Amino acid sequence: MSKAKNIFKIIILSLLGITLLVHFNKLPLQFEYANSIYHHITNNAVKETGSLNFVTAILYDYRAYDSLGESTIIFGAVSGIVLLLSRKTLPVSSHGLSFIVKRTFGMLTPFIFLFGIYIISHGHLSPGGGFQGGVILGSISIIFSIVYGSEFDYKRYSPTTKTLLETSGALLFIGLGLLGIVMGGNFLVNLKILNSGVGSLISAGSIPFINIGIGFKIGAGLAIIFYSMIQKTFKEEVNL
Amino acid sequence: MSITLILLIIVPLATAILIPFVDVFSNKARKVLVGFSTVVEFSIGIFIILTNFDKIIDNSFFLTYYLGGWIPPIGITLSMDMLSLFFSTLISISLLLIVAYSIGFIGHHEGKYYVLLFLIWAAMHGIVLTGDIFNLDVFLELLLITSAPLVAFKRNRNGTEAAIKYMFYGTIGGLFVFIGVVLVYFNLGTLNFAHISQNFGSLSLYIQKTIAFFFLIGIFIKMGIFPFHFWLSKAHSACPSSISALLSGVIVKVYVYVFIRLFWNVIGFDVLVAAGLDHIILVIALISSIIGHVMALYENDIKRTLAYSTVANLGLIIAVLTINTKLALLAGLLHVLSHLLMKVSLFTATGYILQFTPSHKREDIKGVAYKNMLIFVGFTIVAGGMIGLPPMIGFASKWYILKAFMTDGYHLAAIIVLIGSIFAFVYYIKYIITGFKKMSLGPPDKFRLILTVFYREQVVTDIALFFVIAVLITGIFFKVIFGPIEGAVEVMQNSNFYIDYILNI
Amino acid sequence: MIILKYLLIIFLIATAYLAISFKEELISIIFLSIFSITLTTLYLIHNAPDVALAEAVIGAGLNTAIFMTVISQVREGKSIFREDD
Amino acid sequence: MINNLVFVILFLLGFYAILVKKNLIKMVIGLNIMEGAIFYWFISITDRGGMIPIINGTQVTSQMNDPVPQALILTGIVIGASTSAFLLTLIIELNKFTNSTNPDQIGGMIED
Numbered sequence: 001m002s003k004a005k006n007i008f009k010i011i012i013l014s015l016l017g018i019t020l021l022v023h024f025n026k027l028p029l030q031f032e033y034a035n036s037i038y039h040h041i042t043n044n045a046v047k048e049t050g051s052l053n054f055v056t057a058i059l060y061d062y063r064a065y066d067s068l069g070e071s072t073i074i075f076g077a078v079s080g081i082v083l084l085l086s087r088k089t090l091p092v093s094s095h096g097l098s099f100i101v102k103r104t105f106g107m108l109t110p111f112i113f114l115f116g117i118y119i120i121s122h123g124h125l126s127p128g129g130g131f132q133g134g135v136i137l138g139s140i141s142i143i144f145s146i147v148y149g150s151e152f153d154y155k156r157y158s159p160t161t162k163t164l165l166e167t168s169g170a171l172l173f174i175g176l177g178l179l180g181i182v183m184g185g186n187f188l189v190n191l192k193i194l195n196s197g198v199g200s201l202i203s204a205g206s207i208p209f210i211n212i213g214i215g216f217k218i219g220a221g222l223a224i225i226f227y228s229m230i231q232k233t234f235k236e237e238v239n240l
Numbered sequence: 241m242s243i244t245l246i247l248l249i250i251v252p253l254a255t256a257i258l259i260p261f262v263d264v265f266s267n268k269a270r271k272v273l274v275g276f277s278t279v280v281e282f283s284i285g286i287f288i289i290l291t292n293f294d295k296i297i298d299n300s301f302f303l304t305y306y307l308g309g310w311i312p313p314i315g316i317t318l319s320m321d322m323l324s325l326f327f328s329t330l331i332s333i334s335l336l337l338i339v340a341y342s343i344g345f346i347g348h349h350e351g352k353y354y355v356l357l358f359l360i361w362a363a364m365h366g367i368v369l370t371g372d373i374f375n376l377d378v379f380l381e382l383l384l385i386t387s388a389p390l391v392a393f394k395r396n397r398n399g400t401e402a403a404i405k406y407m408f409y410g411t412i413g414g415l416f417v418f419i420g421v422v423l424v425y426f427n428l429g430t431l432n433f434a435h436i437s438q439n440f441g442s443l444s445l446y447i448q449k450t451i452a453f454f455f456l457i458g459i460f461i462k463m464g465i466f467p468f469h470f471w472l473s474k475a476h477s478a479c480p481s482s483i484s485a486l487l488s489g490v491i492v493k494v495y496v497y498v499f500i501r502l503f504w505n506v507i508g509f510d511v512l513v514a515a516g517l518d519h520i521i522l523v524i525a526l527i528s529s530i531i532g533h534v535m536a537l538y539e540n541d542i543k544r545t546l547a548y549s550t551v552a553n554l555g556l557i558i559a560v561l562t563i564n565t566k567l568a569l570l571a572g573l574l575h576v577l578s579h580l581l582m583k584v585s586l587f588t589a590t591g592y593i594l595q596f597t598p599s600h601k602r603e604d605i606k607g608v609a610y611k612n613m614l615i616f617v618g619f620t621i622v623a624g625g626m627i628g629l630p631p632m633i634g635f636a637s638k639w640y641i642l643k644a645f646m647t648d649g650y651h652l653a654a655i656i657v658l659i660g661s662i663f664a665f666v667y668y669i670k671y672i673i674t675g676f677k678k679m680s681l682g683p684p685d686k687f688r689l690i691l692t693v694f695y696r697e698q699v700v701t702d703i704a705l706f707f708v709i710a711v712l713i714t715g716i717f718f719k720v721i722f723g724p725i726e727g728a729v730e731v732m733q734n735s736n737f738y739i740d741y742i743l744n745i
Numbered sequence: 746m747i748i749l750k751y752l753l754i755i756f757l758i759a760t761a762y763l764a765i766s767f768k769e770e771l772i773s774i775i776f777l778s779i780f781s782i783t784l785t786t787l788y789l790i791h792n793a794p795d796v797a798l799a800e801a802v803i804g805a806g807l808n809t810a811i812f813m814t815v816i817s818q819v820r821e822g823k824s825i826f827r828e829d830d
Numbered sequence: 831m832i833n834n835l836v837f838v839i840l841f842l843l844g845f846y847a848i849l850v851k852k853n854l855i856k857m858v859i860g861l862n863i864m865e866g867a868i869f870y871w872f873i874s875i876t877d878r879g880g881m882i883p884i885i886n887g888t889q890v891t892s893q894m895n896d897p898v899p900q901a902l903i904l905t906g907i908v909i910g911a912s913t914s915a916f917l918l919t920l921i922i923e924l925n926k927f928t929n930s931t932n933p934d935q936i937g938g939m940i941e942d
Binding site for chain 1: 378
């Protein structure tokens with residue numbers, strides 16, 4: 001019976017596919033730019049926001065409110081996961097990998113951290129930004145709990161420090177937004193505070209600081225997600 | 241350029257972020273923070289109404305806020321007109337009372353519960369106020385991912401199953417909405433509501449139909465209309481009653497707002513008429529209404545019956561809206577208000593009742609009326625309102641729906657509404673009768689584990705009774721509510737009023 | 746450059762199909778991360794470096810890590826069976 | 831034309847995985863493939879063959895690729911990652927009760 005059901009579903013899906021294909025082929029081939037906002041953004045993004053990377057200009061200045069919603073989604077996912085997986089039992093350390101792996105990662109971690117900070121801080125100059133750099137920083141804590149065992153990770157960044165890091169990142173982001181109101185502009189306006197010429201490190205108004213805020217928020221958030229997930233695996237072993 | 245719009249979203253967001261921060265230091269401070277920010281958020285809503293009360297009266301109420309200081313088509317704008325104000329006040333009132341109810345019902349030890357509740361509050365205000373289509377998609381996703389953990393809050397098997405199904409359906413709905421956003425940006429190059437609706441006509445009818453099709457499918461999956469209603473009853477019944485009140489009462493109405501905003505102001509209802517889609521939607525919505533009532537009839541669990549009656553009433557609202565006459569839109573919005581008040585009061589009352597019974601089954605509700613007569617009488621009154629008996633608001637909204645159907649010649653739809661009311665009568669009476677049955681020896685009170693603390697029982701009963709009284713008062717003086725609803729209908733019918741305000745300032 | 750693009754597209758569809766058709770979960774997840782990596786290179790071909798970096802870090806890195814932890818717990822199967830509360 | 835074809839094939843592969851597969855983790859993989867399909871489709875149809883939208887030196891801004899879809903997709907990728915992370919935690923929770931990841935545990939997608 002289930003074979004027939006599968007065939008039935010395949011037929012329906014292929015019919016849906018054909019109609020979709022026919023619909024989409026009616027779309028105009030070339031993306032015409034009659035009144036697209038793309039013109040305005042590419043022509044005077046550098047003047048208005050000072051950031052060379054237009055994608056970061058859009059993400060953290062023209063549509064910074066989207067990124068605020070975005071980082072709240074991650075905050076919601078983190079609190080949802082901790083709500084579901086939080087157990088009052090004592091976390092048991094996972095036994096890390098072999099000695100060789102531990103030694104090589106001992107040398108690698110500072111470079112990963114440096115790379116993460118580079119991606120965050122150079123968001124407005126080169127590809128990258130708060131989101132990507134934050135995930136790289138988060139991956140350090142993931143590597144710790146895999147290679148050295150979650151107890152080592154617990155000692156390095158205990159969950160409370162991770163929560164504090166995440167909340168301080170979020171507060172930095174919202175604070176910059178509110179600072180915009182205090183300084184007379186609108187919420188999340190690009191404060192041209194330390195503007196030392198286009199192209200230098202601290203140049204695009206409040207974009208680098210929003211990047212740093214989001215970077216720490218996402219890094220700490222992902223570390224919490226991974227820690228509460230991996231911590232469950234080894235609780236069972238101690239009981240058997 | 242009013243600051244209050246952005247405060248409506250930032251205050252719950254900041255409290256949600258501060259709660260774990262404050263929780264690390266002291267538990268007491270968290271309770272104060274939760275109470276304080278609920279009151280602040282509610283007072284901002286009231287402040288908006290009071291400051292431009294005169295504008296509301298003569299229908300020229302419109303607030304905009306340019307985020308980041310960018311002019312509309314470039315940046316994101318927040319806009320509040322009569323329609324958004326109507327839904328925003330509904331959200332503020334019901335959220336204020338649901339937070340108070342959950343302080344009594346859930347208690348204070350669950351810090352993460354309140355984080356997610358405030359995130360839902362911020363997401364709902366974000367959806368109701370936004371004037372940008374991708375921002376709408378981001379906040380729809382935020383609403384989904386913050387309400388799913390609350391569906392799985394009880395951490396038992398039933399809750400986890402319901403949450404998985406809820407997440408799968410919600411994410412696929414979100415993907416369809418995102419495809420709509422992609423098509424809109426590809427063809428029009430802009431993301432701002434007013435800018436889209438201004439030159440949506442310039443597209444060929446074929447592409448307009450595809451865009452309308454994707455948004456329709458996405459919204460219907462999220463709303464739980466007929467072909468996709470499988471997840472709604474499980475999700476709305478597997479969570480604690482304060483959350484099912486939130487889900488069935490308020491979150492579903494936010495999706496109705498998205499449906500109205502997208503298909504009246506942004507895409508324009510004439511595109512649906514030209515594509516012949518409005519009759520299809522009417523048929524699907526009526527089928528969904530019948531299925532909701534029939535499934536509620538066969539259901540034995542009280543919360544699943546209420547969830548199915550949400551499916552039914554939602555189908556009714558969408559059906560009445562698609563007729564698109566002034567009276568029909570008025571009846572639809574009135575039913576949104578009446579269904580919200582009645583469903584939230586039913587779920588709050590059931591939450592209190594179900595702590596006396598071993599399970600949610602109908603047989604176990606026997607003799608529960610004698611535990612607290614006031615609450616069960618309130619439950620019966622509101623159940624009467626859901627059927628459509630006169631003094632309650634349910635009668636007024638059903639009356640106007642029938643009038644809207646009849647004046648436009650949709651006699652079959654009017655008959656379906658009547659059949660639905662009869663079904664509703666049958667399945668509500670089943671619960672009310674078993675509730676009043678005399679129990680020789682009442683079930684031992686060992687099930688009363690939740691509300692042992694006295695103050696919490698008082699809070700829970702007061703809020704359930706408040707909603708019952710609200711249903712009665714609005715039922716009697718429903719003429720008063722017609723003012724703001726007519727203003728909202730006014731906004732719905734001519735969207736160039738919306739475009740002029742955003743783009744020409 | 747065009748040939749590389751079409752080659753990668755074929756590879757993309759192949760990994761997607763293989764990620765679904767295998768019975769063993771671990772193999773599907775490996776194919777999912779290969780799917781992400783091919784997607785990253787395709788984004789680079791389409792001149793979208795930010796998206797490529799994000800897809801590489803999140804798609805290949807994070808998703809695979811999270812899927813692996815889930816697999817390691819789900820497959821154990823001897824987790825303590827909790828009755829409904 | 832080729833981009834629409836790739837999108838339809840990948841999107842339906844993911845949709846097929848969700849409808850037919852008997853393993854919840856496979857369904858989440860199908861979901862990720864659907865998301866990847868949409869994002870790749872959006873980038874490929876708005877790719878004008880222009881340059882990378884970053885100014886280093888004297889780039890002529892009119893010959894650049896459109897940066898707006900890239901910003902939208904960046905947000906979409908992070909949303910997709912957090913939703914599938916949360917879905918997987920729910921699957922871990924479900925496994926604690928049913929010791930299996932068979933979608934029949936959640937009564938299948940079509941039955942209620």
